[in-house]
Amino acid sequence: MPLLFKKVKELRNFLKSKRCEGKEVGFVPTMGYLHEGHAELIKLARMQNDVVVVSIFVNPTQFGEGEDYDRYPRDLERDLELCERLGVDVVFAPDEKEMYPAGYRTRVCVGELGKVLEGAFRPGHFDGVATVVVKLFNIVQPDRAYFGEKDYQQLKIIQQVVQDLNVPVEIVPVPVVREKDGLAYSSRNVYLKPEERESARAIYRSFLLAEKMIKAGERDAERIKQAMKAFIERHPHVKAVDYVEITDENLKPKKRVEKGDRILVAVRVGNARLIDNWKVEA
Amino acid sequence: MPLLFKKVKELRNFLKSKRCEGKEVGFVPTMGYLHEGHAELIKLARMQNDVVVVSIFVNPTQFGEGEDYDRYPRDLERDLELCERLGVDVVFAPDEKEMYPAGYRTRVCVGELGKVLEGAFRPGHFDGVATVVVKLFNIVQPDRAYFGEKDYQQLKIIQQVVQDLNVPVEIVPVPVVREKDGLAYSSRNVYLKPEERESARAIYRSFLLAEKMIKAGERDAERIKQAMKAFIERHPHVKAVDYVEITDENLKPKKRVEKGDRILVAVRVGNARLIDNWKVEA
Numbered sequence: 001m002p003l004l005f006k007k008v009k010e011l012r013n014f015l016k017s018k019r020c021e022g023k024e025v026g027f028v029p030t031m032g033y034l035h036e037g038h039a040e041l042i043k044l045a046r047m048q049n050d051v052v053v054v055s056i057f058v059n060p061t062q063f064g065e066g067e068d069y070d071r072y073p074r075d076l077e078r079d080l081e082l083c084e085r086l087g088v089d090v091v092f093a094p095d096e097k098e099m100y101p102a103g104y105r106t107r108v109c110v111g112e113l114g115k116v117l118e119g120a121f122r123p124g125h126f127d128g129v130a131t132v133v134v135k136l137f138n139i140v141q142p143d144r145a146y147f148g149e150k151d152y153q154q155l156k157i158i159q160q161v162v163q164d165l166n167v168p169v170e171i172v173p174v175p176v177v178r179e180k181d182g183l184a185y186s187s188r189n190v191y192l193k194p195e196e197r198e199s200a201r202a203i204y205r206s207f208l209l210a211e212k213m214i215k216a217g218e219r220d221a222e223r224i225k226q227a228m229k230a231f232i233e234r235h236p237h238v239k240a241v242d243y244v245e246i247t248d249e250n251l252k253p254k255k256r257v258e259k260g261d262r263i264l265v266a267v268r269v270g271n272a273r274l275i276d277n278w279k280v281e282a
Numbered sequence: 283m284p285l286l287f288k289k290v291k292e293l294r295n296f297l298k299s300k301r302c303e304g305k306e307v308g309f310v311p312t313m314g315y316l317h318e319g320h321a322e323l324i325k326l327a328r329m330q331n332d333v334v335v336v337s338i339f340v341n342p343t344q345f346g347e348g349e350d351y352d353r354y355p356r357d358l359e360r361d362l363e364l365c366e367r368l369g370v371d372v373v374f375a376p377d378e379k380e381m382y383p384a385g386y387r388t389r390v391c392v393g394e395l396g397k398v399l400e401g402a403f404r405p406g407h408f409d410g411v412a413t414v415v416v417k418l419f420n421i422v423q424p425d426r427a428y429f430g431e432k433d434y435q436q437l438k439i440i441q442q443v444v445q446d447l448n449v450p451v452e453i454v455p456v457p458v459v460r461e462k463d464g465l466a467y468s469s470r471n472v473y474l475k476p477e478e479r480e481s482a483r484a485i486y487r488s489f490l491l492a493e494k495m496i497k498a499g500e501r502d503a504e505r506i507k508q509a510m511k512a513f514i515e516r517h518p519h520v521k522a523v524d525y526v527e528i529t530d531e532n533l534k535p536k537k538r539v540e541k542g543d544r545i546l547v548a549v550r551v552g553n554a555r556l557i558d559n560w561k562v563e564a
Contacts, residue, residue, distance in 0.1 A: 008448060105393035106412070106446035112387060130388070131447075138448040164388035165413075166290060166420040 001080060002054075002088040008139050011092050015051070015140065023050035027142035027169075029133060032056035032093075033073040034082045037177040037185035041146040042086045044174055053140050054083055055092040057099060061107075062128030068273075073190050092140070099135065107131050108165075110157050113251060117264055118153050118275065121242050129154055130161045137167055144170045148177075150184050152262060152277040156251055176276070178204065184276045191272035199235035200269045206231050206244075207278035210263055214282040219256045221246040224263075232267055242266035242273070246280075283362060284336075284370045290421050293374050297333070297422065305332035309424030309451075311415060314338035314375075315355040316364045319459040319467035323428040324368045326456055335422050336365055337374040339381060343389075344410030350555075355472050374422070381417065389413050390447075392439050395533060399546055400435050400557065403524050411436055412443045419449055426452045430459075432466050434544060434559040438533055458558070460486065466558045473554035481517035482551045488513050488526075489560035492545055496564040501538045503528040506545075514549055524548035524555070528562075 026049030063069035114126030182204030308331030345351035396408030464486030
């Protein structure tokens with residue numbers, strides 16, 4: 001089994017001795033309830049580093065009022081087993097008080113990039129993400145940290161924060177991992193009832209639709225977004241399409257679509273709010 | 283002469299090799315125009331570490347509109363000479379673009395502690411300070427960093443930020459250093475015309491007045507503050523007393539004064555805005 005640390009001090013002591021031996025540390029920050037998407041991050045970290053640290057912490061400061069903090073799925077035992085199979089050396093699973101002792105006040109504020117797309121629907125979310133990631137980086141002091149492109153805006157924001165604050169870590173992005181039916185792996189997929197699954201799949205299929213339109217010569221972002229939105233909304237358990245947006249790789253909205261652009265989608269299906277994105281290939 | 287680095291990458295490469303040799307790094311962040319106050323920080327850093335790094339950077343993001351960023355005194359040659367005399371190993375003197383390349387957005391937001399006292403008169407000042415200090419810590423990765431108690435609120439805020447963001451550095455506070463006439467050393471003292479000097483000295487003398495009142499049994503913070511304010515205002519070149527406040531050591535305002543409390547003062551004399559503070563001894 002991987003070593004399990006719940007205290008910052010214990011983890012630091014362990015990693016300090018490793019660093020003194022000249023070992024390189026790879027870090028995969030997660031909120032637990034690990035799935036195949038996380039597994040890809042961990043496998044890459046395992047290949048590129050001497051020591052692999054996975055953190056498991058459902059970070060309260062990135063959840064807004066009325067969001068799913070309380071019901072977010074948790075299963076540390078299962079997570080530890082998966083980590084063992086993947087050769088993880090250390091799991092860091094602090095409790096809330098260890099990360100946010102009474103009297104904490106400081107936040108990392110990410111600015112404009114945190115106010116669009118997901119940020120427009122989840123005010124303060126990305127400040128919460130950036131704050132906990134900076135804390136975790138300071139605790140683990142990794143050489144490399146692994147982030148999934150599934151949360152594309154989060155990835156871009158973390159890259160921005162690392163650059164702006166001169167954090168000495170290399171951010172390694174890992175492409176979205178999808179289930180057989182195209183649905184992106186997400187801990188939140190457990191919220192989906194069996195009958196909602198086909199509707200959730202509409203997100204992936206809307207990317208294929210967009211790709212088909214683009215291949216057929218359509219370059220107008222507005223028309224592609226409209227078609228995707230209409231397609232997704234046609235599915236029975238879709239409660240709302242929060243956004244369909246097409247941007248360049250730095251999240252700047254596009255009018256004409258080009259290869260390498262990103263299509264970003266957030267959809268509410270049943271009790272789940274799902275996000276996904278797609279890199280334009282055509 | 284100390285080694286002079288202007289680029290983050292060069293400084294990092296140098297320090298990496300030192301850390302690999304097991305050397306401990308002490309860091310003194312400054313805005314340059316070094317004086318005896320800085321010298322005390324450097325001397326202590328010299329005693330406690332293998333490698334001493336001094337940064338010299340007049341940080342634009344901690345100056346507000348209409349403040350003295352443009353006229354803030356600068357003299358790198360003189361600073362380097364002082365650093366040499368004090369045995370500094372490395373001076374890091376980046377330009378503005380090196381610290382804030384085009385497109386930077388991230389800020390460290392310090393919350394409530396940054397909105398009172400100095401923060402009430404200089405909105406955003408402490409977010410600017412915290413941001414640049416976190417950047418410098420990430421660049422230098424020191425074992426210890428030295429801050430003067432002269433900027434007491436800044437010291438407390440940096441301690442808070444380091445704790446909240448788990449920054450792996452020990453913050454070492456150093457008491458205020460005063461000139462022979464009691465005026466606290468400050469780069470901004472150069473703004474004082476000779477005839478304003480006696481008025482500037484009123485700040486120190488107001489601390490002695492407070493101390494005398496407390497020794498005589500006065501414990502009411504309001505009466506002590508009133509007396510100090512009236513005393514300072516009596517001096518001819520005093521344009522305004524921005525605040526006289528008495529707090530506990532964590533900047534919480536006090537009604538009854540006790541030993542160990544802090545008296546904090548900001549006064550405008552001529553073209554200078556001076557801050558100072560005093561630890562209650564009685």
